Amino acid sequence: MTDGMTLAATLVSDHLAGARAMPVVGDMRASQILAHLAAHYTLDTPQTPEEVITDLFQLLRRGGIHASHPAYFGLFNPGVPPVAAAAATLVSALNPQLGAASHGRAAILIEQHVLRCLAGSIGYDPESSAAHFTSGGQEANTEAVLMALTHTFPETRELGIRSLDRGPVLYISEEAHHSFDKAAQVVGLGREAVRRIPVDGAFRMDLAALEEAIAADHAGGRRPMMVVGTAGSTASGSIDDLEAVAGVCHAHGLWFHCDAAWGGAALLSPLTRPHLAGIEQSDSVTWDAHKWLQMPLGAGMFFTRHADLPRVAFATDSPYMPPRHQVGDPYETSMQWSRRGAGIPLLAFMATMGWEGMASMVERMTLLGERLVNRLVAAGFKMVNATPLPVVCFTHPAIERGGTTVQSLAQTVDRTGRAWIAPIELPGGLPALRACITNHLTEDRDLDVLIATLQEAMGTSTSMG
Numbered sequence: 001m002t003d004g005m006t007l008a009a010t011l012v013s014d015h016l017a018g019a020r021a022m023p024v025v026g027d028m029r030a031s032q033i034l035a036h037l038a039a040h041y042t043l044d045t046p047q048t049p050e051e052v053i054t055d056l057f058q059l060l061r062r063g064g065i066h067a068s069h070p071a072y073f074g075l076f077n078p079g080v081p082p083v084a085a086a087a088a089t090l091v092s093a094l095n096p097q098l099g100a101a102s103h104g105r106a107a108i109l110i111e112q113h114v115l116r117c118l119a120g121s122i123g124y125d126p127e128s129s130a131a132h133f134t135s136g137g138q139e140a141n142t143e144a145v146l147m148a149l150t151h152t153f154p155e156t157r158e159l160g161i162r163s164l165d166r167g168p169v170l171y172i173s174e175e176a177h178h179s180f181d182k183a184a185q186v187v188g189l190g191r192e193a194v195r196r197i198p199v200d201g202a203f204r205m206d207l208a209a210l211e212e213a214i215a216a217d218h219a220g221g222r223r224p225m226m227v228v229g230t231a232g233s234t235a236s237g238s239i240d241d242l243e244a245v246a247g248v249c250h251a252h253g254l255w256f257h258c259d260a261a262w263g264g265a266a267l268l269s270p271l272t273r274p275h276l277a278g279i280e281q282s283d284s285v286t287w288d289a290h291k292w293l294q295m296p297l298g299a300g301m302f303f304t305r306h307a308d309l310p311r312v313a314f315a316t317d318s319p320y321m322p323p324r325h326q327v328g329d330p331y332e333t334s335m336q337w338s339r340r341g342a343g344i345p346l347l348a349f350m351a352t353m354g355w356e357g358m359a360s361m362v363e364r365m366t367l368l369g370e371r372l373v374n375r376l377v378a379a380g381f382k383m384v385n386a387t388p389l390p391v392v393c394f395t396h397p398a399i400e401r402g403g404t405t406v407q408s409l410a411q412t413v414d415r416t417g418r419a420w421i422a423p424i425e426l427p428g429g430l431p432a433l434r435a436c437i438t439n440h441l442t443e444d445r446d447l448d449v450l451i452a453t454l455q456e457a458m459g460t461s462t463s464m465g
């Protein structure tokens, strides 16, 4: 075959099977990539599909960081299981249109099936809640703010925020994801409407401070609308006390959104589920399939217990759309219109794993996180976060003494191409190194590599510094 399809399948399958053999960080710089594009892609002479696929494969491999590498201890980006990549290929080739049920009947029902399974894991009633796939957590969090607004102030659907005499505000912790700044802006509340509540020593929302902030906003003529509890914060993996947040929301009549973009997977094991207790009382949940659930990018999920609300928020009267189908048209119940079947690879993966396989994946990765903590401590590093989930934030006495910096250490690790970790700043301006077990293929031997690489990096950077 010369259409590139067979070649792509071979390249992809070899790549995924041999992920550990390649450097975690590709060697091509942006300037080299630009020069290559300028030289080879003038588009003057047509190339064969096989030439193009071979070349693009090399560029993608050499010009970036590989989340598919088991020693990538990175930012929640997963290693994609082959069956998910295969299912994503089906989606690309058959290209079902999930905007309208008349076109994408099976695709829509496949997604609804997997969403109903996961709604049950949250503790929602699958029959009386609603869910859909999104482009990611940013879109799901934006929808959550819009749902809270539509629920609390139905008049804003037609008249917008300007119809309100008191500006709505929402509460997130200092450790919460910054997507809520953009969400508040997009929805029209403005970024000023986002109140960042201080955190305790374990980077969890300080609930007394939350109560004070709500009281201060009432007194100041604002309208408290929504509290976001984070279940697995991006920097430190901290989990807010979701039961307590639910209690505050209940007492004040506020929308309770739970941002479990990464941590949602912990719901799948009976060993980790208790850490998210209270999530079942939420009004809505963000949960990304493209993080801990190991899906290719572009697969977020939004859940709400208010089954009718998405239609209230999103339905339109469009003369050019086919008549409404019994399955329900997703363009009327979510932000996107034309939509890719991002959820189909998730059902494929979960079907090959089964519930037990999903639970043991979560447990194995969580245990690796615990082992990483123990090994780092044994190697002289100091933990600075405390979470039952596999995000490990740490420092070293030499960093605290100013002998080296987290940036320099992360860069040294990065340059070896053997592992990847992130330098971060925690609330209070605390610098730390962050290693997350984010790839289902990660094993003990990858922890060995990380520890050895870090120790070497400590040696070079402290002796140079």
Ligand SMILES: *Cc1c(COP(=O)(O)O)cnc(C)c1O
Binding pocket: 076, 135, 136, 137, 138, 139, 141, 177, 179, 230, 232, 233, 234, 259, 260, 261, 262, 288, 300
């Ligand atoms: C990653 C993340 C987001 C943003 O999700 P995207 O899928 O990157 O858009 C939101 N909240 C949390 C807690 C996250 O970790």
